[in-house]
Amino acid sequence: MSEFVAPLEVSAELSDSLGKLVLIKREDLFPLFGGGSKGRKTAALHGELMRALPGAIGSVGGLQSNHLRSSAELAKLLSIPFDAVVHNASPRTVLPAHLRSCRRLLICNAADVSSAIRDLISTAPERDFVFVPGGGHHLPGALAYSEVGRELAKQLTSFGVHRARVLVPSGTGATQAGLIHGLADTPHHVTGVSVGRQRPQGVRGVREALSWLGGPRHSICFDTEGFTGYGIYSDELRRVTALYSSALGLALDPQYVGRAFLALDRIASRGASHNVFDAYVVVMTDVLRTEPEVPL
Ligand SMILES: Cc1ncc(COP(=O)(O)O)c(C=O)c1O
Numbered sequence: 001m002s003e004f005v006a007p008l009e010v011s012a013e014l015s016d017s018l019g020k021l022v023l024i025k026r027e028d029l030f031p032l033f034g035g036g037s038k039g040r041k042t043a044a045l046h047g048e049l050m051r052a053l054p055g056a057i058g059s060v061g062g063l064q065s066n067h068l069r070s071s072a073e074l075a076k077l078l079s080i081p082f083d084a085v086v087h088n089a090s091p092r093t094v095l096p097a098h099l100r101s102c103r104r105l106l107i108c109n110a111a112d113v114s115s116a117i118r119d120l121i122s123t124a125p126e127r128d129f130v131f132v133p134g135g136g137h138h139l140p141g142a143l144a145y146s147e148v149g150r151e152l153a154k155q156l157t158s159f160g161v162h163r164a165r166v167l168v169p170s171g172t173g174a175t176q177a178g179l180i181h182g183l184a185d186t187p188h189h190v191t192g193v194s195v196g197r198q199r200p201q202g203v204r205g206v207r208e209a210l211s212w213l214g215g216p217r218h219s220i221c222f223d224t225e226g227f228t229g230y231g232i233y234s235d236e237l238r239r240v241t242a243l244y245s246s247a248l249g250l251a252l253d254p255q256y257v258g259r260a261f262l263a264l265d266r267i268a269s270r271g272a273s274h275n276v277f278d279a280y281v282v283v284m285t286d287v288l289r290t291e292p293e294v295p296l
Pocket of ligand 1: 036038065067136169170171172175176195286
């Protein structure tokens with residue numbers, strides 16, 4: 001499904017209110033594996049896994065993880081069991097359906113993730129069990145986003161945009177790295193907006209994924225300005241998410257793309273880059289889909 005080209009749409013309302021062309025790259029419309037950027041990365045991995053079909057797969061993520069949702073879809077399509085390590089949940093948490101239907105589910109604290117992953121892998125009944133890196137942090141995913149970067153460059157040319165500031169929610173870093181790589185030979189600039197990491201760890205993830213893609217060193221812009229922590233939503237984030245959701249007519253997820261709109265709101269209100277860039281692009285990596293945490 002790498003041939004799926006997500007539309008680049010003008011938001012007339014946001015362009016009017018922010019005083020500069022605002023374009024939305026609709027990755028949320030990706031049609032496979034639950035959609036969004038994790039759906040695209042999982043589709044890329046699917047192509048790889050088809051060559052050596054494993055007996056089962058497993059992965060790791062938080063309760064709000066879109067990656068776990070997409071990976072569960074992949075296991076279903078391959079008709080193999082799916083195992084998961086879930087952090088930031090408690091045994092009293094009501095889990096979303098894709099986690100309730102896991103074959104093996106290990107719930108742990110954020111501090112115990114590495115040992116839980118080791119347990120999951122070492123006790124897997126299959127010798128060909130495949131552990132998919134958390135967040136879809138793998139080369140096929142980064143390559144898929146390099147392709148998206150190249151296609152975005154063509155779309156921007158067709159809009160007559162010379163120099164865009166591209167904002168993308170960034171977690172493990174493969175999505176941002178792919179976009180940086182795909183847009184490397186253009187004047188456009190990519191800013192990753194943290195969804196879960198402080199700057200040093202965030203930059204490390206992007207740099208690692210860039211190294212898989214080879215080529216020269218790229219500069220990495222990783223924005224942590226409004227960052228409050230994974231699953232922690234400040235009043236400002238809630239307000240901006242609600243405001244931009246109603247402007248766009250789409251339910252934005254405060255955990256992911258809502259943070260990119262918060263960065264956009266802050267950057268545009270400062271006005272500092274108004275002379276340098278002729279458009280803002282927000283990569284809409286997904287809309288709100290994961291059921292929110294409901295404590296019993
Ligand atoms: C909707 C959404 N956007 C962006 C990201 C970040 O992607 P990546 O892990 O490739 O940095 C995630 C996951 O963390 C996500 O679920």
